[in-house]
Amino acid sequence: xxxxxxxYHRANSLEEAxxxxxxxxxxxxxxAGGHSLIPTMKLRLNTPAHVIDIRNIPGFAEIRRSxxxxxxxGGTPHAAIxxxxxVQRSASALAHAAAVIGDPQVRNMGTIGxxxxxxxxxxxxxxAVLAYDAxxxxxxxxxxxxxxxxxxxxxxxxxxxxxxEIIKEIRFPVDGDTVRSAYLKFPHPAxxxxxxxxxxxxxxxxxxxxxxxxxxTGVAATAFRDEGVEQDLIGKTLDDAAIKAAAQQAAENxxxxxxxxxxxxxxxxxxxxxxxxxxxxxxxLGR
Amino acid sequence: MEVPIKVTVNGVLYEREVEPRLLLVNFxxxxxxxxxxHVGCDTSSCGACTVLLNGKAVKSCTIFAAQVDGAEITTxxxxxRNGELHPLQEGFWQEHGLQCGFCTPGMIMAAYQxxxxxxxxxxxxxxxALEGNYCRCTGYHNIVKSVQYAAKKxxx
Ligand SMILES: Cc1cc2nc3c(=O)[nH]c(=O)nc-3n(C[C@H](O)[C@H](O)[C@H](O)COP(=O)(O)OP(=O)(O)OC[C@H]3O[C@@H](n4cnc5c(N)ncnc54)[C@H](O)[C@@H]3O)c2cc1C
Ligand code: FES
Ligand code: FES
Numbered sequence: 001x002x003x004x005x006x007x008y009h010r011a012n013s014l015e016e017a018x019x020x021x022x023x024x025x026x027x028x029x030x031x032a033g034g035h036s037l038i039p040t041m042k043l044r045l046n047t048p049a050h051v052i053d054i055r056n057i058p059g060f061a062e063i064r065r066s067x068x069x070x071x072x073x074g075g076t077p078h079a080a081i082x083x084x085x086x087v088q089r090s091a092s093a094l095a096h097a098a099a100v101i102g103d104p105q106v107r108n109m110g111t112i113g114x115x116x117x118x119x120x121x122x123x124x125x126x127x128a129v130l131a132y133d134a135x136x137x138x139x140x141x142x143x144x145x146x147x148x149x150x151x152x153x154x155x156x157x158x159x160x161x162x163x164x165e166i167i168k169e170i171r172f173p174v175d176g177d178t179v180r181s182a183y184l185k186f187p188h189p190a191x192x193x194x195x196x197x198x199x200x201x202x203x204x205x206x207x208x209x210x211x212x213x214x215x216x217t218g219v220a221a222t223a224f225r226d227e228g229v230e231q232d233l234i235g236k237t238l239d240d241a242a243i244k245a246a247a248q249q250a251a252e253n254x255x256x257x258x259x260x261x262x263x264x265x266x267x268x269x270x271x272x273x274x275x276x277x278x279x280x281x282x283x284x285l286g287r
Numbered sequence: 288m289e290v291p292i293k294v295t296v297n298g299v300l301y302e303r304e305v306e307p308r309l310l311l312v313n314f315x316x317x318x319x320x321x322x323x324x325h326v327g328c329d330t331s332s333c334g335a336c337t338v339l340l341n342g343k344a345v346k347s348c349t350i351f352a353a354q355v356d357g358a359e360i361t362t363x364x365x366x367x368r369n370g371e372l373h374p375l376q377e378g379f380w381q382e383h384g385l386q387c388g389f390c391t392p393g394m395i396m397a398a399y400q401x402x403x404x405x406x407x408x409x410x411x412x413x414x415x416a417l418e419g420n421y422c423r424c425t426g427y428h429n430i431v432k433s434v435q436y437a438a439k440k441x442x443x
Pocket of ligand 1 (some may be wrong): 029030031032033034036037038039074075100101102103106109110111112113114116117118120122123124125132165166167170176191193194268330332369
């Protein structure tokens with residue numbers, strides 16, 4: 001299967017990519033890992049006249065620590081995030097999410113910027129990005145702006161990114177000594193995308209939870225933070241009973257636009273959300 | 288408009304002009320006549336088209352040839368040395384890791400990256416590393432044994 005013909009441009013800097021985007025106004029697509037874009041181009045769901053390859057931009061795949069922030073370049077492949085000792089140490093849930101995306105070949109090509117921009121409802125990173133309240137830094141001809149994760153995912157395959165913007169980097173607060181985080185998913189047996197994925201980030205004072213972030217992917221049209229579970233964890237001593245009780249609150253918000261397909265019904269997804277909330281909390285706490 | 292690319296495949300530098308939509312797997316098979324890399328699904332699922340791009344296993348049906356300008360590619364044809372099979376190739380032979388053989392080149396290239404990063408993988412690690420590769424014949428059991436054979440030989 002071949003995509004429709006297009007012109008290929010390789011950008012050697014973000015500035016050059018922005019210039020090319022401006023020049024081809026609306027008729028160009030950025031190409032990072034290509035592992036979402038190329039399949040849709042082969043199916044001719046996407047037929048851009050111009051493709052701007054941003055994969056080789058120097059410094060675009062950098063992982064660095066700056067004070068209490070972990071900064072991941074938009075072009076960083078999943079495999080680099082999964083295997084980075086810095087990410088494993090300072091943002092465990094993010095490393096867990098990267099490690100369970102697709103398969104090794106997909107993780108070698110796909111990038112975090114591409115995954116977030118694509119906003120597939122069953123993608124893994126969105127849950128982690130929400131649980132960290134990460135900041136998504138977008139650049140455009142007008143300059144830079146920072147989009148909080150909570151405002152980024154608008155709808156199915158739709159984000160707060162504007163035409164002509166590129167995800168330059170994503171900033172995560174690092175897990176300090178008191179923070180425990182994890183990401184766990186129930187993968188679709190064929191595609192390996194998340195049927196349900198749950199990211200948790202708990203701040204603990206001994207056995208007492210002082211702050212909680214719990215986010216799901218796969219359950220609804222966009223990833224979301226589940227305040228029902230969060231509120232039920234905060235202030236509690238997290239023994240087995242308290243964890244179980246909080247997990248039962250998962251996916252109970254009626255305003256959610258639940259996903260449903262021949263593989264998993266709405267009821268099954270709600271059930272899995274509770275099961276994976278409990279497992280992710282236990283994994284984060286090392287139980 | 289065609290784009291000029293320079294790619295090193297199995298140690299040989301090739302300079303070609305390619306149509307931007309030409310996929311890497313078709314570049315290897317149809318332009319360079321390296322037909323060891325197979326096309327199974329053409330939808331990035333089966334792993335039959337796996338090659339190494341700068342040492343990392345990737346699915347060449349989901350990469351444009353234009354993207355690999357300046358890169359090094361290794362295909363199944365690049366593993367044997369002076370007529371001697373690579374331990375992975377030998378392992379698949381000795382342990383009956385193939386039946387029809389369609390998935391084998393991709394399996395071997397994916398296993399190659401695994402052994403490169405983890406010379407002593409457990410059975411679970413081998414199965415996990417081959418999650419992107421489908422075999423419709425063997426039931427995977429002998430494939431795991433083939434990789435174990437190669438690991439043992441490479442570590443000897
Ligand atoms: C077989 C298979 C299995 C998969 N399984 C999973 C899975 O289990 N979980 C999961 O989460 N994902 C999965 N994926 C998707 C994979 O993670 C993709 O790599 C990812 O969604 C897109 O990243 P990319 O770099 O390949 O982006 P591309 O395909 O290059 O681009 C995707 C979109 O984002 C835009 N874009 C790319 N980079 C940027 C940027 N920096 N700024 C703004 N826009 C940008 C592009 O223009 C395009 O519209 C799977 C993919 C395949 C092929
Ligand atoms: S042919 Fe490339 S993954 Fe199946
Ligand atoms: S040996 Fe036939 S598909 Fe694997």
